[in-house]
Amino acid sequence: xxxxxxxxxxxxxxxxxxxxxxxxxxxxxxxxxxxxxxxxxxxxxxxxxxxxxxxxxxxxxxxxxxxxxxxxxxxxxxxxxxxxxxxxxxxxxxxxxxxxxxxxxxxxxxxxxxxxxxxxxxxxxxxxxxxxxxxxxxxxxxxxxxxxxxxxxxxxxxxxxxxxxxxxxxxxxxxxxxxxxxxxxxxxxxxxxxxxxxxxxxxxxxxxxxxxxxxxxxxxxxxxxxxxxxxxxxxxxxxxxxxxxxxxxxxxxxxxxxxxxxxxxxxxxxxxxxxxxxxxxxxxxxxxxxxxxxxxxxxxxxxxxxxxxxxxxxxxxxx
Amino acid sequence: xxxxxxxxxxxxxxxxxxxxxxxxxxxxxxxxxxxxxxxxxxxxxxxxxxxxx
Numbered sequence: 254x255x256x257x258x259x260x261x262x263x264x265x266x267x268x269x270x271x272x273x274x275x276x277x278x279x280x281x282x283x284x285x286x287x288x289x290x291x292x293x294x295x296x297x298x299x300x301x302x303x304x305x306x307x308x309x310x311x312x313x314x315x316x317x318x319x320x321x322x323x324x325x326x327x328x329x330x331x332x333x334x335x336x337x338x339x340x341x342x343x344x345x346x347x348x349x350x351x352x353x354x355x356x357x358x359x360x361x362x363x364x365x366x367x368x369x370x371x372x373x374x375x376x377x378x379x380x381x382x383x384x385x386x387x388x389x390x391x392x393x394x395x396x397x398x399x400x401x402x403x404x405x406x407x408x409x410x411x412x413x414x415x416x417x418x419x420x421x422x423x424x425x426x427x428x429x430x431x432x433x434x435x436x437x438x439x440x441x442x443x444x445x446x447x448x449x450x451x452x453x454x455x456x457x458x459x460x461x462x463x464x465x466x467x468x469x470x471x472x473x474x475x476x477x478x479x480x481x482x483x484x485x486x487x488x489x490x491x492x493x494x495x496x497x498x499x500x501x502x503x504x505x506x507x508x509x510x511x512x513x514x515x516x517x518x519x520x521x522x523x524x525x526x527x528x529x530x531x532x533x534x535x536x537x538x539x540x541x542x543x544x545x546x547x548x549x550x551x552x553x554x555x556x557x558x559x560x561x562x563x564x565x566x567x568x569x570x571x572x
Numbered sequence: 573x574x575x576x577x578x579x580x581x582x583x584x585x586x587x588x589x590x591x592x593x594x595x596x597x598x599x600x601x602x603x604x605x606x607x608x609x610x611x612x613x614x615x616x617x618x619x620x621x622x623x624x625x
Contacts, residue, residue, distance in 0.1 A: 473606035
């Protein structure tokens, strides 16, 4: 029985892995690598040698930043490496390398044979990009302090450090489960059936579903943990960060890893926010606050000060 | 009404219904599998109390 379960788990993980890679890769079979090179050029590496007359024609390439498909970037000249396997496109202006770029290559000709048209995404070093999403959601664009989301749970559970940490951990767990599920549903169900306009309804259902699922499983598997964190699970449903994250990742067309990073960043950012706030509020309890400000009003003022402090991170660029 | 729109709406209803059904059954099975035994006497005692508070 135990062995059977292990096999089942292994197959399940393989299926998930297959789906993840299927959802991630959109690369063309003839293109090996596309990277930024220097400040204003892009290098394309093909799997085989390409024809020089085709490669030197600027009309065969179209490149734009992902958010602005109507602004094509101008290519000044094209260099072909001696082995004819790499092409370097030099552009007129410097590239904004924080944005992913879309490069479409028309009718690739290799030794007289057509390899079809390819549309590829050019991104900076991938792990750096993932890391920047994580830090971006966690600190630079902290959901509580820069987007003002999830405030009611934030003020409700930040009175004591232990409660704050418990809530933060539960929240991170649930948000990862919910976001990955909604990413999956968005990519493989809503988009193919053109039901994008129902995403809010579906995501609300998914959030409460994942909360219920975590509740059911945790109650049986780890009763001690459930006793500690079970109270917060109900509160998580009423949080809007957990709904905002699926909407953001659907809007930006993130792939699985990017979604995972965004969800983790949002969860950890909320944990940080709760912990910082709890530290201050524990001190406020014993300090001499004017009676009109005691309790929630002074907490709102402190949250505002935190938001001001977090403004210092805005516009920061990693990698 | 444009028949294309009606078709889209029906597809939406069917797909959403299927998602709901799928996850509903999934949750029910999970609840069944991970059921926690609760002492029935606890409920009985709670029932017999006045319960005003």
